[in-house]
Amino acid sequence: MQSLPIPQSIVGESLELRPLEATDFDSLYSVASDPLVWAQHPSPMRYQESVFREWFKEALASQCALVVLDRSNNQVVGSSRYYEFDEGKREVAIGYTFLARAKWGGGTNKELKDLMLTYAFQLVDTVWFHVDSQNIRSQRAMEKIGGRLSHRATRQLIDRTQEYLLYKIEKPSHSE
Secondary structure: OOOOOOOOOEEEOOOEEEEHHHHHHHHHHHHHHHHHHHOOOOOOOOOHHHHHHHHHHOOOOOOHHHEEOOOOEEEEEEEEEEEEEEOOOOEEEEEEEEEEEOOOOOOOHHHHHHHHHHHHHOOOOOOEEEEEEOOHHHHHHHOOOOOOOEEEEEEEOOOOOOEEEEEEEEEEOOOO
């Protein structure tokens, strides 16, 4: 599967997004090492360095992972990723998002998703979000940014079956 081409920088009011680099491991792990970040996540042990290291390796290999920087102090505050890009269907998914707890409940997630959606809609018409059915915090966040629940699906993981919800946001038409 081809990957969505990503720019060197996407700059917003308080955030900057840039491609993930190998040198980002320590600063990103300092965010990811908080067990509460992963409490409702399908991989609740990702706060452990060995588990996070595997995630980080996959994120780098994807070539679509982004680091989220707080522009006020240039600190890494999280990560997100584009995946499942389908040029023919003009679709992409956004996910693998996590933010430092200090950034929860404010406007950071909304700004992050707005920046990612604005960029994606230059290349696609539909953006999908896969949210674990148990992750209430992410479901609420999807509703806040305008995601519409499309359908439910399941996938078999090594140790269990995961049910997840698929939300979508479609490119606004010029008449809106």
